[in-house]
Amino acid sequence: MRQVYLDYSATTPVKKEVLDAMLPYFTEHFGNPSSIYGIGLESKDAITNARTQVAKLINADPAEVFFDAGGTESDNWAVFGIADALKDKGNHIITTKIEHHAMLHSCEFLEKHGYDVTYLGIGPDGRIKLDELEAAITDKTILISVMMVNNEIGTIQPIKEIGAIAKKHGIVFHTDAVQALGNVPIDVKDMGIDLMSMSSHKIYGPKGIGALYIRRGVKISNYLHGGAQENKRRAGTENLPGIIGFGKAAELAGENFAEHVKHCSELRNYLIDEVLKRIPNVKVNGSMEYRHPGNANLTFEYIEGEAMLLMLDAKGISVSTGSACSSTSLVPSHVLSALGIPVEQIHGTLRFTIGDFTTKEDIDYVVECLSEIVGTLRGVSSVNSKKGW
């Protein structure tokens, strides 16, 4: 059976070049980078090289890139590190309702410990309003955190403008760029970013490795305590093969950027056009103008997402859904809720994310299967376009 993976925002396969770069660091070049003999220093040099590769992708200085375990740790580090370092200045954080749970749950934790958090809403295009952001700032605000690209609807936020507002008010600005890295242009200097979360496994690198960009001069406490790794900022023996893989993946993402964006956006647009042409009662969620190149988030009215997902899976197609029925918490997507989509329609929402290995034939197959599955489930459903909800 044909296998079509359309969940690249969940994770990506490791590219062959990335794996090849990593392999020697499991066996031959296994030295601890903290050791001062030959094979230790070789490992240290390799990490320096990887740090330079990641830094180049975001226009940072290599000394501003700190490797850690991934997006979740980076978000936690940014929030808790600033909350602690600036606790004498204030206790107010501004973020958005559509952040990843790594950010939202970290903020909720801080709320239990005396911090105030403002969660900004979004407009119909999925973007925050800059005047609302500025109006939320108080003399106690210590951190503004707005994700660069949303993981569900793919909306790109006005990061440079947010950076300028943060700078004007002297507030630290963090952005979760896990979905943005390799998919939208990032220049931390030009965009005025102080802290930025990154993850390797979204850009064809290995899982369990990521980085926090910390602009030189930003005061932030450590999150993991222990040895002197990562310039005394992040303790723990380095994930050497992971770091090498992340570095290589970042290098490839930079080299292939234009081609990647073109490939993904063309196939994404083709998918949306074909679905809208062939299946009635489908809605596209979020802005098409400010959007991740590979993201299509669609609501199929009158049916439920988990049921669609299971039938697609039976045809070898992997996608994800915002439906509560597929989540262990039975809570519908907080992002689609913030976008103002009625709950019954959130249940019928699928996210398709296209990547480098997706082909036009894959999309044709998916549209064919979707058309059939949507028809079948609408035939079973107790609601329909005639009766309405």
Next chain:
Amino acid sequence: MALYNDKVMDHFMNPRNVGEIENPDGSGTYGSPVCGDMMMITIKVDNDVITDAKFKTFGCGSAIASSSMATEMIIGKTIDEALAITNKDIVDELGGLPAIKLHCSVLADHAIKCAIYDYAQKNGKTYAGLEGFDPNADDDDEEAIEQ
């Protein structure tokens, strides 16, 4: 590794008794699209025996499978026998559901009772199994789930 067992998947992928009976003797709807699942069931009754049942369900895989199984279980049963079917019986017939999906079986169990309630109201009948049953009770009554 699958989310559901083969029997649940079979009833989901090939649901039995999908549709609406014309001029049914009883009909019931339970749940709402906002909650994520809504089942509508219509039944034919002859001499206190359910001779046919059809359903339409908006919902996830386990909601559709539970609906399908529930219709199979009540066809040919007397009203009293059908009323005695619990959500646990439906889950058992399906060979089990993940714990988080048990509420889907309650949907089917309640929808059946709603349809029989409708039949009883229309025909001035009373059944012991309907005592205390409120067709408009809260959808998300977690206590209704028999583990």
